[in-house]
Amino acid sequence: MRFTHRTLSQRVRFASGDAAAALAEEVTALGASRVMVIAAAGKAEVARRVADGLPVAHWHHETAMHVPLPVAERARAAAREHRADALACVGGGSTTGLAKAVALTTGLPIVAVPTTYAGSEATDVWGLTDNGRKTTGADDRVLPRAIVYDATLTLTLPADLSAASGLNALAHCVDAMWGPRADPIDRALAGEGIRALRTGLPQVADDPAGLPGRELALYGAYLAAVAFASAGSGLHHKICHVLGGMFDLPHARTHAVVLPHVLAFNAPAAPDAEARIAAAFGTGTAIAGLDLLRVRLHAPTALRDLGMPEDGIAAAVRAVLGAVPANNPRPVTADDLTALLRAAWEGTEPR
Known part of the structure; x- marks a missing residue:
């Protein structure tokens, strides 16, 4: 057994019902006195409640999926104008992503308060979209x-969005099994993440107002993101980043649709990873476990239902082909990607 594993350094606090106090303590620990709070307009009231006790220099509510470059530039300008010395982001992946875009050029520290299961808060990965092309990178x-x-x-995240967001987290686990830098620690974290998500997400569906399922889902999403940050972006995320940037598709739902197709494609060539995923689901095969969960959660099944045009498949294939990780479990051809994206677009069974 030979591998090199990098563990990212951050403090993680699980505190149901205690976000405001925990956030205030973290901002105090940073020594910040001019905080820029980033939250989508729809989360403005939640952000005000959570960040009410902070020394806020600016409330910033312009966010967008996939972090378009102009949106990032305006947020960076706001941070400079208000002389922010720290960032607090309250929301989902788009909000966290915007905070990261500001930190990337300013070096300002971030304290993240997630309201979905996106997982971006636990990674050093950033993403920006410009002219239909999404660029990602990693930076401390x-x-x-x-x-x-x-x-x-x-609790205000609807059941259908909770399901899609949770399946996005599950995709982090799957990619972490065979990502470019995947190691035994990543696979152990990913396996526990799958177990937590496959237990927690059905509880959220059954009892959207209950905390136990949502706590499990957050726990699983965190483990998934940590594993993914270490293992690196695999085939699934390369595909979804292209689709999101090219067609402005909803992030979490796109992951929910594409995941079973990538799993069905890669699993036969990665028997150890397949067995680990199946064991985490408690089923005979990995794809059977994912199928059961997707049916249970009424997950979306077709990219065409999300707004992807049929004539976009060929362009997406060309873009993805140049981004496929060299150590993907099996070789990937243009024909393979065309068949995979065609099935995902139509919503047919993975093959």
Whole structure:
């Protein structure tokens, strides 16, 4: 057994119902006195409640999926104008992503308060979209110094969005099994993440107002993101990043649709990973476990239902082909990607 594993340094706090106090403590620990709070307009009230006790220099509410470059530039300008010395982001992946875009060029520390299961808060990965092309990278500056997980903040996330967001987290686990830098520690974290998500997400579906399922889902999403940050972006995420940037598709739902197709494609060539995923699901095969969960959660099944045009398949294939990780479990051809994306677009059974 030979591998090199890198563990990212950040403080993680699970505190259901205690986000405001925990956030205030983390900002105090940073010594910040001019905080820029980033939250989508729809989360403005939640952000005000959570960040009410902070020394806020600016409330910033312009966010967008996939972090378009102009949106990032305006946020960076706001940070400079208000002389921010720290960032607090309250929301989902788009909000965290915007905070990362600001930190990437300013070096400002971030404290993240997630309200979905996106997982971006636990990675050093950033993403920006410009002219239909999404660019991603990794940089220590964008890793939040601390995360405050408060499951009560996810209670307003509808069951269908909770399912899609949770399946996005599950995709982190799957990619972490065979990502470019995947190691035994990543696979152990990913396996526990799958177990937590496959237990927690059905509880959220059954009892959207209950905390136990949402706490499990947050826990699983965190483990998934940590594993993914270490293992690196695999085939699934390369595909979804292209689709999101090219067609402005909803992030979590796109992951939910594409995941079973990538799993069905890669699993036969990665028997150890397949067995680990199946064991985490408690089923005979990995794809059977994922199928059961997707049916249970009424997950979306077709990219065409999300707004992807049929004539976009060929362009997407060309873009993805140049980004396929060299150590993907099996070789990937243009024909393979065309068949995979065609099935995902139509919503047919993975093959």
